[in-house]
Amino acid sequence: MTDLLQVEDLEVALAGGGGEGTVIDSVSFSVAAARTTGLIGESGSGKTMSSMSIVGLLPAGAKTSGRIAWKSENLLDAPARRLRQVRGHEIGVIFQDPLAALNPIQTIGRQVGEILRRGGMRRQEVRTKVLQLLDRVGIPDPEQRIDVYPHEMSGGMRQRVMIAMALAGGPQLIIADEPTTALDVTTQARILKLLADLREQEGVAMLLVSHDLRVMAHVADDVVVMYAGRVAERGPAREVLDKPRHPYTRALANNVPAVSTKTAIAEPLQGAPANPFDRPAGCAFHPRCPIARERCRTEVPQLREAEPGRFSACHYASEVSS
Template sequence: MTTETKSRDTVAGKPIDPDAPLLDVDNLSVEFRTDKGVVNAVNGLSYELEAGETLAILGESGSGKSVNAQAVMGIVDSPPGFITSGSVRLKGVDLFDLKEKERRQVRGSRMSLIFQDALTALNPVYTVGWQISEMLRVRGVSKTDAKEKAIELLEQVGIPSAGDRYDNYPHEFSGGMRQRAMIAMSLALDPDVVIADEPTTALDVTVQAQVMELLAELQKEYKMGMILITHDLGVVADVADRVVVMYAGKEVEQAEIFSLYKKPFHPYTEGLMHSIPRADQKGIRLEPIVGQPPDLAAIPPGCSFNPRCPYAQDVCLEEVPAFREVAPGRFSACHFAEELVNRA
């Protein structure tokens, strides 16, 4: 690698802070200015990610979890999308301070993104191998070396006879294989952070498990930090170390995975738990969360979950609850988090 030599001591030529977390997202806000008004997709989101850790970001459609990923990657369509506040630091280097050229050095090489639907995320008119090796070729790797490395990557993600598959087009791959190829592409430059945006949503259940397993394996092998964006509590349980629950562009709860499952500290998380089928609770009727997710162009005042919350009080309609540490290692943005825990 020539011009964009990857040094472990710098990010895009800026010296790193060795004590800083791998990825530090602080008070991130993203809005979309549309003809129909301003849509607040992400509202003051903060989280940290350590090397070797898997952080799950959990939320339903429209909770801003994918926009968050795009903002961290720096690929929000602008206009209409604008980052209005906050910072994203990679090893202490603020990515929003970087020039576009420096930012580009970070994308793909220091952090990469695995998209939800590999069929649309891969370019239909180029071969899979070409698209993987492109990442290396644009960074000065020779054609033959890039091809060799791409085949190696394809083998690593478990694609049989990768040498022949190199020249296949995306539509000639099965859904699971496409997602594997997508994963291979994201690992091509050995990134520090991989953001997987609903990586298994478009796949069959059996293939889902295989792909999740592969991701977990590769994460250990490459010792990278992984952000797993999903709406699927089941997926989270198997691989994540920590969970951030998002609602209406904000985090409402953050916890270690097991303690969260044991006892949610936010009514929304509780609602989510009740709405998924569980093997140990056969015969119990599932309870959906009543109502619709809020319109991000008109988020209700106070706690944004108040219209759907079964415990909502007057204070919830007026005051935005602070995101605070309720118990050691447990964060919640509910006025009544303690009461909720005691009640259960």
């Protein structure tokens, strides 16, 4: 497999809580061509921050270090003009809330066609291509829908518009940030099938951000489990979800019985997620961990290979699978 994207030792520091804090700490993962890598974790785990670092969409004042390799180019060193070129043309982005992301005073046709116009395509060619994209993502009656405004569409249709926008530039990679969170179960299933079809038929790689393990179980090839801005576990999706090697992953899976029937740790996930600005000493998960020991309270666990192709940042990874 060829990696399209490699994130290596990514760190992001933000001002907050009376000072500056490292909210993303030594995060590494990759996305292979025509495959889907999932970023999993609770709210505040660093999933979105990590994914938005790739395309330069971080809050003002954010400080980054590490390496984000895209076609042998470190995007962390790329100027703003280059990042604008990457966004859309090479890497498409599907945002979590399409109603907030879409411009309420522009028709969907104009918004989907924006990247095409910037590329120099003629007006009639743009309209033809937009109609093709709307049809491709399953929007009925594209000729009627192309001139409507976002508020005139359902949540599921707006999300399909966002997918059409992400596809418009012909990207090799799509970053999808919680693309089904605000949708009902039936619409979620349709959007997930659409994303899976795009990967298979168009050969587009995907970085899928979600807190929903059911989504990952159905869509992802590989997963990266994040907690408090760090990688807790990484590996092939089915192996990680069926046989976790980190107590945090196990607790997440226990809360979703349909994902895995093997529950080596039967206790549900308790307590609140750690604050990346004020992580506990040692393993950030230890205050919530049912197998935590003194070492966990004082020593930060490093991400190590627990078995071939499987990585865990737990001092006692071998016990989690027992």
